[in-house]
Amino acid sequence: MKRLLPVMLGLILAAVLVLISEQEPGRRFAPAGAVAGFGHSGRAADEPLNPAVAAPLPTLIAVAPQGFTSAPPGERPYVPILMYHYVRYVDRAADPLGFSLSVTPEQLDAQLGWLKAAGYETVRMDALAACMRGEGPCPLRAVALTFDDGYADAFTTALPILQRHGLVATFYIVSGFVGQPGYMGWPEIRALRDAGMEIGAHSMTHPDLTGLGLEELRAQVGQSGAAISAEVGQPVLSFCYPGGRFSDTVVAVTREAGYTSATTTIQDGPQSDPFTLPRLRISGDLTLEGLQWMVTSRLP
Numbered sequence: 696m697k698r699l700l701p702v703m704l705g706l707i708l709a710a711v712l713v714l715i716s717e718q719e720p721g722r723r724f725a726p727a728g729a730v731a732g733f734g735h736s737g738r739a740a741d742e743p744l745n746p747a748v749a750a751p752l753p754t755l756i757a758v759a760p761q762g763f764t765s766a767p768p769g770e771r772p773y774v775p776i777l778m779y780h781y782v783r784y785v786d787r788a789a790d791p792l793g794f795s796l797s798v799t800p801e802q803l804d805a806q807l808g809w810l811k812a813a814g815y816e817t818v819r820m821d822a823l824a825a826c827m828r829g830e831g832p833c834p835l836r837a838v839a840l841t842f843d844d845g846y847a848d849a850f851t852t853a854l855p856i857l858q859r860h861g862l863v864a865t866f867y868i869v870s871g872f873v874g875q876p877g878y879m880g881w882p883e884i885r886a887l888r889d890a891g892m893e894i895g896a897h898s899m900t901h902p903d904l905t906g907l908g909l910e911e912l913r914a915q916v917g918q919s920g921a922a923i924s925a926e927v928g929q930p931v932l933s934f935c936y937p938g939g940r941f942s943d944t945v946v947a948v949t950r951e952a953g954y955t956s957a958t959t960t961i962q963d964g965p966q967s968d969p970f971t972l973p974r975l976r977i978s979g980d981l982t983l984e985g986l987q988w989m990v991t992s993r994l995p
């Protein structure tokens with residue numbers, strides 16, 4: 696019962712907020728054109744069709760379930776941080792790298808469905824960092840979902856699947872790529888925000904930060920977050936090193952810029968430093984059993 700109480704309060708709050716937003720036309724979560732882009736209209740006729748994925752999407756709610764079940768005070772259970780890039784179909788033979796960076800909508804749907812059914816919750820990186828600083832509750836049994844680079848399919852494909860499962864994720868945006876072909880524009884990024892997703896930063900132009908002079912490094916790290924923050928109207932607290940490349944200087948600059956966490960591409964490892972967080976790479980050839988093992992071996 697103690698565990699259920701925050702969940703119930705969260706649901707009531709979400710319901711109230713949805714009601715409020717219904718009455719305020721100005722609070723619609725995305726332009727009509729952007730919402731019309733939901734679904735899988737871009738799917739080619741010969742692509743595999745999973746009825747679960749192709750089913751009509753539920754009405755999008757303005758407020759995603761926040762909250763997670765808190766661990767007992769003083770306890771900080773391990774939180775596997777899953778790293779995604781694209782959610783799309785790729786021909787493995789034609790584009791092996793693209794294949795490894797992608798999961799299909801069906802794979803993501805199955806993975807999130809299993810996480811949900813197995814009782815895992817999701818935590819945003821800003822909340823995980825607060826937990827690590829001892830300034831916020833820690834989740835009892837949660838994973839963090841992260842999506843790098845701000846590709847267009849984060850909005851068209853990942854978001855509806857996340858919403859169907861009532862899960863939240865952190866999206867790391869490359870500020871200078873916003874609106875370019877293949878990437879989300881600001882309306883789509885604001886739609887993610889309005890759906891309760893966290894918007895993080897991933898530099899201005901995705902360079903190897905370890906190769907930059909101090910001035911350029913500060914600009915890439917600090918100005919990307921500032922630019923995103925100005926567009927989404929919220930602080931940007933979470934950073935992701937492009938290509939996973941970082942050094943002591945890069946970490947120091949990221950910390951100084953005001954972020955509260957930064958993720959790497961280090962595969963697995965301790966979560967002792969919030970600015971060098973390891974992640975678990977979710978590649979196209981990872982089976983559902985592989986993901987289950989990845990998560991349950993770290994967080995039973």
Ligand SMILES: [Zn+2]
Nearest residue numbers: 843844937938
């Ligand atoms: Zn990247």
